[in-house]
Amino acid sequence: MVKPEGKGVAGRARRLASVTSHDVARAAGVSQATVSRVLRNDASVSQARRDRVMRALAETGYELNASARAFRTSHTGSIGVVVARLSNQIYPAMLESLGARLASLGQRMIVWDAEYGGDVQASQALRQGIVDGVILAASTNESEFIKEIRSPQAPVVLINRTVDGYPGDQVSSDNVGGGRRVADYLVRSGRKRIALIGGPQQASTIRDRERGFREALEAAGVELLAHHYQRSPEFSHGSGKAMALRLLELATPPDAIFCVNDVLALGALDGARVARARVPDDLWIVGYDDVELASWDAYELTTVRQPMAEMVSYSIDLLLAKILDSGKAIELKCFANELVIRQSTGKHPFPQ
Structure with missing residues (x-):
């Protein structure tokens, strides 16, 4: 029995x-x-x-059994991921995509938040063999992980943000090109008083978006006035709203605002409502990243979409290849972006 x-x-x-x-x-x-x-x-x-x-x-x-697998193969089957500011929808969306792909490959995902010491914890886990490799989604030159783990043989991949000179695989999208595309769209569509809400310059994504935007304006002969530039101290809805209200209180307020990410842009849209500036009749607002909220009926935000699924898939493939062959050549992969036009710019098509 x-x-x-x-x-x-x-x-x-x-x-x-x-x-x-x-x-x-x-x-x-x-x-x-x-x-x-x-x-x-x-x-x-x-x-x-x-x-x-x-x-x-x-x-x-x-x-x-993880310990048995590690003993037989020298691999744990665990991948570390470091993100930041989970209040920014881009990171939960990225984690969802990473988790789904890793699970389909029989890998476990361990997540750390860089805002709370995640960089140090991830570097320790990699050195101690707790994880086979690490994907960094929010790195800067000041990141502790970047300072501590600098071997070109280390199984590390940077996704989304990049760090110049870092000896590891890096996967990003064309943030300079995305910023240029937004500027071209606004200028060709007849916007005259164009403003920019920027952000902290430690992040490569923000620096590159601002640079591309400024370069395209300059090439078109359009001046970005000093008082039409607001640098947000943080990536938050409240800060985006406050920056937009400052711009809309000017004697000659802008007729278009480009925000370097969607969190700031969604705040700017709510700031425009408080200031009773009609979007898109009086004011156009454009964001960046195309987080889920951007497509909601309450916002209908024109934004730049990154091919997140493709970036995630490529990053995981690079990392697993590095785990199997530490001598693999370093790759720097940059994906093209797409301008997604919605109601915050009147669904005005890109002028040809």
Whole structure:
């Protein structure tokens, strides 16, 4: 007679412990060796077989003991991710995409917040072998991780923000080009009094967006007046609102405002409502990043969209390749962006 496994957490633990890689192999219709290759992320396994094994792993509830895997392969199957300001929707969206892709590859994700010492914790985890590699989503030259981990052999990938001279893989989007695209759009659409709400200059994304925007205005012969530039001390809705109100209190307020990210732009839209400036009749507002809120009916924000899914996928591929081959050549990948036109600029098409 078979003894009942029981219910609850203990029973579930016993059931999971009884599932072996041979069970997974039978469920997937492949050999046990194929299952092992998938578990260690061996590139020799075809995508079709990998998908079958991943489905079987999920269906059987198989869980690989982390310490056993580390002993056999020298890998833990854990990837660290460092983000910042989770109140900014771009980071939760990025984490969701990272988590989904890593889970599909049988990898675990450990997340740290750079605002609360995450850089130091991540560098310690990498040195101690707690994680196989780290993805940095919010790095600057001042980041402790960047200062401490500088070997070109280290399994580290920077995504979104970049750091000049850092000896590691970096994946970004064309922030300079995005800033230029916004300026061209505003100038060609007949905006005359163009303003800019910038942000802290430590972030490469912000520096590059502002630079591209200014360069395009200058090339078009349009002056960005000193009082039409406001540098926000932080990336928050409240700060964007305050900066917009300052601009709209001017004797000659702007007829267009470019904000270097969507959080500031959403605040600027609410600032315009407080100031009773009609958007888009009196004022156009453009953001950057295309976070989910930007498309909501209450905002309908024109913005620059980064190809986040592609950036995440490429970053993970680079990191896993680096984990397998520390001597792999460093890659710097930059993706193109897209201007998404919505009601905050009257859905005015890009002039040809």
